[in-house]
Amino acid sequence: MSEKIPRKPSAARQRQESRILRAAEQVFALKGFNGTTMDAVAQVAGISKQNIIYYFPSKDALYRRVLEDVLDLWVEKMTFDASPQAVPTTVIENYIRGKLELSRDYPNSSKVFANEIINGAPILKEYLVSHLKPQFEHDTALIRRWIEEGLIKPVDPEHLFFFIWASTQTYADFSSQIQLLLGKERLEQDDFDRATQFLTTMVNSSLTSDPA
Amino acid sequence: MSEKIPRKPSAARQRQESRILRAAEQVFALKGFNGTTMDAVAQVAGISKQNIIYYFPSKDALYRRVLEDVLDLWVEKMTFDASPQAVPTTVIENYIRGKLELSRDYPNSSKVFANEIINGAPILKEYLVSHLKPQFEHDTALIRRWIEEGLIKPVDPEHLFFFIWASTQTYADFSSQIQLLLGKERLEQDDFDRATQFLTTMVNSSLTSDPA
DNA sequence: GTCTATAGTAGGATAGAC
DNA sequence: GTCTATCCTACTATAGAC
Structure with missing residues (x-):
């Protein structure tokens, strides 16, 4: 019953996520949404494609997170x-x-x-x-x-x-x-x-x- | 021996080609190269996908023609x-x-x-x-x-x-x-x-x- | 010159071992 | 948390009938 409660997002997870997000931003920037393959993002990030899907449920979700981060940056600055x-x-x-x-x-x-x-x-x-x-x-x-x-x-x-x-x-x-x-x-x-x-x-x- | 000599590009062919090019430009503009499918171009042009391939050997060739026409227009104007x-x-x-x-x-x-x-x-x-x-x-x-x-x-x-x-x-x-x-x-x-x-x-x- | 059928492949996503 | 294997869909492109 208690196992499902999300513990701290674990520093390791955060590191991996931001590593993936940086790679994804780069590929999305250069290739656009459709031109971007999860495989290409995986290669840039130095992680397997399947592992990326472990952190982000879908390509669409990954893209939305990248967009969000872009906007956060712009609003901040x-x-x-x-x-x-x-x-x-x-x-x-x-x-x-x-x-x-x-x-x-x-x-x-x-x-x-x-x-x-x-x-x-x-x-x-x-x-x-x-x-x-x-x-x-x-x-x-x-x-x-x-x-x-x-x-x-x-x-x-x-x-x-x-x-x-x-x-x-x-x-x-x-x-x-x-x-x-x-x-x-x-x-x-x-x-x-x-x-x-x-x-x-x-x-x-x-x-x-x-x-x- | 003489059958392979290209006759005049036939007004009909030119009409079809420019019809396809107009449609292709529209889809490429909105979706980018990778986001564009031959099927989408076909639908906009009101022609079957296979028929488009009859006029343009590949998606890449179609894209290059669209780019060429864009540049011609800009240089002209x-x-x-x-x-x-x-x-x-x-x-x-x-x-x-x-x-x-x-x-x-x-x-x-x-x-x-x-x-x-x-x-x-x-x-x-x-x-x-x-x-x-x-x-x-x-x-x-x-x-x-x-x-x-x-x-x-x-x-x-x-x-x-x-x-x-x-x-x-x-x-x-x-x-x-x-x-x-x-x-x-x-x-x-x-x-x-x-x-x-x-x-x-x-x-x-x-x-x-x-x-x- | 246009269609139907289909081959071939890439890429997103899942299942499950470890 | 990471990997292997695999499914499945979507897409380009070809072959061949009409």
Whole structure:
């Protein structure tokens, strides 16, 4: 009777799970959901396919856990909200900087997300409506307030965010294209510095009256 | 001996092929290469699976043809080159406008391309290096010349293009997310007008000295 | 040129020994 | 908790009738 009570998740189990999740994220990022085989994940993780199924009941369950972890990471690292006395352009600059750091440090997370959205967000749809949309409306409202208060020049708040997301995530999602065009084996810190410089400068010059 | 000589590709055959290609593009866009089954393509095209194989020897061959057609379309519609006396900001504006029109009119092409790039461009790699890279270097050189001549403010030419591509293609590739956030069933002309307005205004204000 | 039938295989998932 | 063996479905592709 008492045997079924789950004991502590055992450090060993947690180690194995995160090992599998890391491998899965990598394969899902590069191959998409359908292109990913449990065998491929097993090989990357250095574990047998059957053993993976012991930890995750199905490929679908594994994929959902990977997606969850991606979103947890993003929510943790990316809150736009600012203190009332914060300078708008600084808030936006930091937001862009943070998004670019995510693309640099977690490119696979970004690609998993991108694959899911391109494929119509079959699983994330619900989450996007329940969590991301309220956040989005809150953030665009803040932009609108800044405009009303004359702190920044008038701008379309919704498309401002679409622009920031697209042009920061591209350094993760489309890195293969960018690398080829820049003639590099992989993107370096200098490339991210240039991207940060370019994007923040452009946004600043369009949100503030030119002090030149 | 003479029977094997290919006669004209027969209008009927061409009709069937383009019917299949249209269907294939749609499924590849939404499901990716691995998520696409010949059966799904067959259903969308309204043709039997075996008949599709009659026209295209394999799924791989079908995919390559779809990719080829996508690239042909993009090359045809998107040359950045301008006459020597053209106004730089106008050239860039028209380029942005054109890219947004492609996202609006051929969202599936864009998604097929995006899937391929995210997955590391296994098939397109060669083409990107041989065709897109020279074009890219030509275009960035033109931007540099404009800067030297004082026609536009200094800007990073490479990242200018990365930004334009990312923030115009996002309206095709990430349309499901954008739709959800805007609370719309599908993107309308008005949304593309706003996007055009937003992006061209921002670029202009950062490339020209504010005349305000 | 289009169909039916089917071969061949990959991959997700289960059962059960250890 | 990990492994071996195996089932079963889904999918690409071929052979051959019509």
